[in-house]
Amino acid sequence: MKKLSIFEVAYKSLLRKKTRSLLTILGIAMAAWVLVSLFGFNRGYEASLNKDIDNLGFQMLIVAKGCPYEAATLMLKGGTGLKYMNESIAASVAAEPEVEGVTPMLMQVVFDPNKGESGGLAAYLGVDPVSFPKMKSALPFKAGGWFTEPEAAEAVFGYEAAELEQREVGDLYLIPEKEIEVKVVGILERTGTQDDGTIFLPIRTVQKIFGIRELTSIGIKVKHEADMKAFEDKLYKLPDVQVVSLSQVKTTIMTLVSTARVMVFSIALIAILIAMMGVINTVLMSVMERRQEIGILKSMGAMAGDIFRLVWIETIILCIGGGLIGTSLALLTARLTDVLVRGFLPYSPSGGLVAIDAGLVLMTLGVVTAIGLASGIYPSWKAARMRPLDTIRSEEES
Amino acid sequence: MTRKTVVRLLAATACGLALAAGVLHAAVGCDLNDPDRDVKRLFPGSTGYKTLYVSISKKGGDELLKKIEARLGDRFTGLFETADVPYTMYEVFKGDALIGYIHGVNQKGTYGGLQVFLALDPAGVIKAFYFQKLTSKAGQAFRDPAFGAQFVGLTLGDFYRYDVVSGKDEPDGRVGRIKNPVPAAETDFRAALRAAKKNLILVDEFLLANAHLKHFKG
Numbered sequence: 228m229k230k231l232s233i234f235e236v237a238y239k240s241l242l243r244k245k246t247r248s249l250l251t252i253l254g255i256a257m258a259a260w261v262l263v264s265l266f267g268f269n270r271g272y273e274a275s276l277n278k279d280i281d282n283l284g285f286q287m288l289i290v291a292k293g294c295p296y297e298a299a300t301l302m303l304k305g306g307t308g309l310k311y312m313n314e315s316i317a318a319s320v321a322a323e324p325e326v327e328g329v330t331p332m333l334m335q336v337v338f339d340p341n342k343g344e345s346g347g348l349a350a351y352l353g354v355d356p357v358s359f360p361k362m363k364s365a366l367p368f369k370a371g372g373w374f375t376e377p378e379a380a381e382a383v384f385g386y387e388a389a390e391l392e393q394r395e396v397g398d399l400y401l402i403p404e405k406e407i408e409v410k411v412v413g414i415l416e417r418t419g420t421q422d423d424g425t426i427f428l429p430i431r432t433v434q435k436i437f438g439i440r441e442l443t444s445i446g447i448k449v450k451h452e453a454d455m456k457a458f459e460d461k462l463y464k465l466p467d468v469q470v471v472s473l474s475q476v477k478t479t480i481m482t483l484v485s486t487a488r489v490m491v492f493s494i495a496l497i498a499i500l501i502a503m504m505g506v507i508n509t510v511l512m513s514v515m516e517r518r519q520e521i522g523i524l525k526s527m528g529a530m531a532g533d534i535f536r537l538v539w540i541e542t543i544i545l546c547i548g549g550g551l552i553g554t555s556l557a558l559l560t561a562r563l564t565d566v567l568v569r570g571f572l573p574y575s576p577s578g579g580l581v582a583i584d585a586g587l588v589l590m591t592l593g594v595v596t597a598i599g600l601a602s603g604i605y606p607s608w609k610a611a612r613m614r615p616l617d618t619i620r621s622e623e624e625s
Numbered sequence: 626m627t628r629k630t631v632v633r634l635l636a637a638t639a640c641g642l643a644l645a646a647g648v649l650h651a652a653v654g655c656d657l658n659d660p661d662r663d664v665k666r667l668f669p670g671s672t673g674y675k676t677l678y679v680s681i682s683k684k685g686g687d688e689l690l691k692k693i694e695a696r697l698g699d700r701f702t703g704l705f706e707t708a709d710v711p712y713t714m715y716e717v718f719k720g721d722a723l724i725g726y727i728h729g730v731n732q733k734g735t736y737g738g739l740q741v742f743l744a745l746d747p748a749g750v751i752k753a754f755y756f757q758k759l760t761s762k763a764g765q766a767f768r769d770p771a772f773g774a775q776f777v778g779l780t781l782g783d784f785y786r787y788d789v790v791s792g793k794d795e796p797d798g799r800v801g802r803i804k805n806p807v808p809a810a811e812t813d814f815r816a817a818l819r820a821a822k823k824n825l826i827l828v829d830e831f832l833l834a835n836a837h838l839k840h841f842k843g
Contacts, residue, residue, distance in 0.1 A: 341756070341764035369704065390705045392760065393733035401736035401760055408736070414704070 233533070237540040244513065248545065251509040255549025255595060256556065258502035263557035263583060263591050264564050265491045271565075271582030273484050277451075279576040280473070280480070284363040285330065285446030286455065288471040289320065289462060309334065311441035312468060320445060323461070325453035330358040330446040333430050335437045339403035349403055351382075351426050353433025362448050366422065371396035371413035374429045383413040383427040400426075405436055499598060502549075506602040510542050514610045521610055522618030535611035539603040546599025550592045557591075558583055654678075654711040655729040655740050658757060667744040667753050668717045668725055675716045679831045682708040689830075695843050696826045699789045699819065703733060712827055723747050728828050729757055732820035735812045736760045741820035743776075749833050751779045754821065763810035767817065775803040781825040782840035789819040 241248040280286070291310035317331040333353035340346040356374045360366075369389075374381045384394050389411075394400055398411045409428065417423055434440055447462075449455055455472065462470045514521070521534055557564075561581045568580050657663040664674045681690050690708045694700050701707065715727040726749075729742035737760025744753035754776035756768055766772065779799055787793070787800035792815045794801025805814040829837045 339760070341759040341761065341768065391731075391738050391758075393703065393705050393731055393738035395703055398733075399736055401762065403760070406762065 233537055234540060234544075237537055237544060240513075240517070240537075241541055241544060247509060247513070251505060251545050252549040252552065254505045255502050255546055255598075256553035258498040259550045259553025259591055259595050260556045260560075261498045261553075262495050262594065263554050263587060264561070264581065265495055266587055266591075267557065267561065267581040267583040268564065268568060269488055269491045270587070271578075271580045272487075272576070274582055275576035275578035275580060276480060276484065278578055281365075281448075284365075285448045286473040287447040287449060287459065287462070289316070289445045289447065289465070289468045290443065290471065292467045292469050309336070309443055311439065311443060312445070314440065314442055316465065316468070317442065317445045320447060320462070320465075323458070325449055325455075325458040325461075327448045327450045328358060328362055329448070330355050330362050331430060331442045332359075332444045332446060333433050333437075333439065333441070334443045335433055335439070337402065337404040341403065349426075351402070351428050351433055353430035354427050356429050359427075359446075362446060363422075366418065367416040369414045369416045371411070373413060375412065377429055378431040378435065379412075379429055380407070380409045380432060381412045381429065382409045383415065384411060385415050385423040385425040385427075386417040387423040388426050389414045402436065407436055499594070502595075503598050503602045506542060506545060506599065507605060509545070510538060510603060510606040511609065513541070514538060514606045517610075518613060518618040521613050522615040525613070525615040526619070531611040534613070535607045538607040538610045539600070542603030542606065543596065543599040546595050546602070547592070550595030553595070554588045554591050558588070654713050655731050655742075655757075656713045657715065657727065657729065657742070660715065664715060664717055664727065667727055668719075670719050671717045671724060672720055673718045674727075675718070677714045677716065677831070678711055679714060680709055680711050684831070693826055693830060696785070696838075696841055697789060697819075697823055698843070705731065706733070712831065714828065714832055716832070725752060726828055726832055728824055728832075730820050730824045730827065732816050732823070734759070734761055734816045735810070736762070739813070739816055739820060741817060741824060743821060743824050743828070745825075745828060749780055749825065749829060749837060751776050751821075751825075753777065756817070759813075761810055761813045763807035763813060766806035767810070767813065769806065772806055776821060779821075781822075781829050781837035784818075784822040784825055785837075785840050785842065787818065787822065789815070789822055792818070 289312070291312045314331065317329050320326060321329045332355075334350060335353070336348050336350045338346055339349045342349065356377050360373045369386065371383070373383060382400055384392065384400075389395070392400065394411045394414065396411055396414060399408050400411055401408055409432075415422060428436075430442075449458060455478065459470050459472050462468070524534065525531075561583050565580045660674065660676070664671055681693060685692075687708065690701060710731070712728065712730070716723060717725045717727060725747060726745045727742060728745070729740050732739045732741055738758060739756060739760070740758035742753075742755055742757050743751055746752055754773040759767055761767060783799045786795040786798045792811075800818065803818065805811060807814075825837075829835055
C-alpha cells in the first residue's frame with residue numbers, strides 16, 4: 228500500500244469539499260488580482276508621467292533678466308527686447324551637482340519684408356547640435372534628422388513652420404534680411420508645442436550669421452533625485468538671470484501621485500484583510516467539521532505537530548493556488564485594465580499605465596503565501612490541541 | 626500654494642502634456658491676414674463677406690483630388706499639398722448681392738512658401754492678384770503691382786491652356802504673355818502661375834459649380 232505524504236493528505240482533504248475550496252481560492256485570487264493591478268497601475272502611471280515630463284526636454288530655463296524667452300512674447304514685442312547672457316554661464320550651471328545636462332540656445336529675429344503685406348518677423352532658434360537633440364530625444368522626425376555638422380548652414384523645421392514655408396527635406400530656405408541660404412535637413416512631427424512653429428539652426432551658425440557670441444537662454448535638465456526648488460533658489464544667485472521652472476508643477480504632480488500611492492496601499496490592505504478573514508473562516512469551519520477525523524488521526528498516533536502541519540499546509544495550498552490564479556488574471560487583463568483606466572481618467576500620460584513585472588508578481592505571491600501562513604496559524608493550533616476522546620465523544624453525542 | 630493654484634497648475638500641465646502628446650491636429654490653410662481690411666481693399670464697394678471652409682477630402686476625397694490634379698495638369702506633391710488642406714474662401718457682398726470671391730492658396734517656392742491670393746468677380750474673372758506671403762530673392766519685383774496687374778481679366782479658361790509643368794502656353798494664350806520680372810527667379814515665377822491656376826480650379830470646384838469645366842480639354 229502506497230504511503231501518503233502530508234501534502235497529499237492535505238490536498239485530498241481540500242478536494243473533499245471542492246466547492247468550498249474553490250470559492251476560497253477565488254476569494255484569494257480576487258485579492259491577488261486587485262493587489263497586482265493596483266500596484267501595477269501605481270508603478271506604470273508614475274513611470275509614464277515621469278517619462279512625459281522628461282520628454283518635454285528640460286525642466287528649467289535660464290534667460291537673461293527681462294528677456295522675452297517665448298517666441299509668442301517675442302512676436303508680441305515686435306522682435307525687440309532680446310537680452311543676452313555670457314556663454315560661460317552654461318558651463319558653470321553644468322558643473323552643479325543637481326544638473327544632468329544643459330543646452331545653450333540663441334534666439335534671433337529678423338524682419339521679413341515679404342511676409343504678409345507689410346512685412347513680418349521670422350524667428351530662429353540656434354541650438355547645440357549635441358546636447359539639444361539628446362535632451363529633446365522625444366522629438367520625432369517626420370522626415371530627415373538633426374544637423375550634420377556643428378556649423379552647418381542647415382535648418383530643422385517644426386511641423387507648422389515647414390507647412391507654412393512648404394519646406395521638405397533637401398529644400399533651400401532663405402533667411403531674410405541676411406539673404407543667407409540654408410538647407411532643410413529635418414522636419415519634425417507635430418508636437419502641439421512651441422517647437423511646431425520653430426526653425427532650428429545650429430547655434431554656431433546663428434552666432435556666425437548674426438555676429439553674436441552670446442546666448443539668450445540655457446535649458447537645464449535636472450537629476451531625478453535633485454531638490455528642484457532648492458536648485459532653483461541656487462540659480463537665482465547667478466547675476467542678471469531669471470529662472471523659468473517646471474519644478475512647482477512637477478512637485479505638485481508627484482505629491483498627488485504619492486497621495487494616490489497611499490490610497491492604493493490602503494485598498495490593497497483592505498483586500499488582504501478580507502482575504503485573510505475568508506481563509507480563517509473557511510479553514511476553521513473545515514477543522515470543526517473534521518473533529519472526529521482529527522480525533523481518529525490522533526488516536527492512531529498522529530502528534531499535535533502533525534495535525535498542525537496538516538491544517539497549515541491546506542491553508543497554504545489554498546493561498547498559493549489563489550495567488551497564482553490572481554496574478555495570472557492580472558497579467559492577462561493588464562491591457563484591458565489600461566484601456567478602462569484611460570476611459571476614466573481626464574488625462575492619461577502616454578505609454579503603458581499598468582506595469583506588471585516579475586518582481587511584482589513574486590512580491591504578490593510572497594504576500595499571499597504570508598497571508599496563508601498567518602491565517603492558518605489559529606485553525607491549525609485549534610486542530611492540534613483537540614483531544615481525541617473529546618472529539619470522538621462529541622461526534623457520538625451529536 | 627492654494628488649492629486653486631494647484632488645480633490651475635495641474636490643468637495647465639495636463640494641457641501641456643496633452644499638447645505634447647500631439648492631441649491637436651490641423652493642416653495649415655491660407656487665410657487673409659486681416660479679412661475686414663483686405664475685403665474692403667479688394668472690393669471697395671462691399672458691405673460684407675461670408676467665410677467658407679472647404680477641403681478636397683471632405684467634398685470628394687481621393688477621387689476629387691485626382692480630378693483636380695488632372696485639371697491642374699500636375700500632381701499635388703509634397704508633405705503639405707494634400708487632400709486634407711483646409712481652404713478658406715470668402716464670398717463678398719454688396720447688400721444682398723454677391724459681388725465676388727477672394728481665395729488664397731499656399732504654393733511651394735524656391736526658398737519658402739508663397740501665399741497667392743486672387744480676387745474674382747462672380748463669373749470667376751480675376752480682378753486682383755497678389756502675394757500675401759513670399760519668400761524669394763526677387764520678392765520686391767514680384768510684389769510690384771505691375772506684375773499682379775498682368776493677371777487681371779484672366780479666367781480659368783485661359784489657364785487651362787497653360788501647362789504648369791513645362792511652363793508653356795498655347796501660341797495665342799494670354800497666360801503666356803505674363804512677363805517674368807526677374808528671369809533668374811524662373812522657379813518662383815512658375816510657382817506663382819501654378820498657384821493661380823490651382824486657385825482658380827478650387828474656386829471653380831467649390832464656389833462656381835464647375836462653370837469653367839467646359840474649357841478643360843483633358
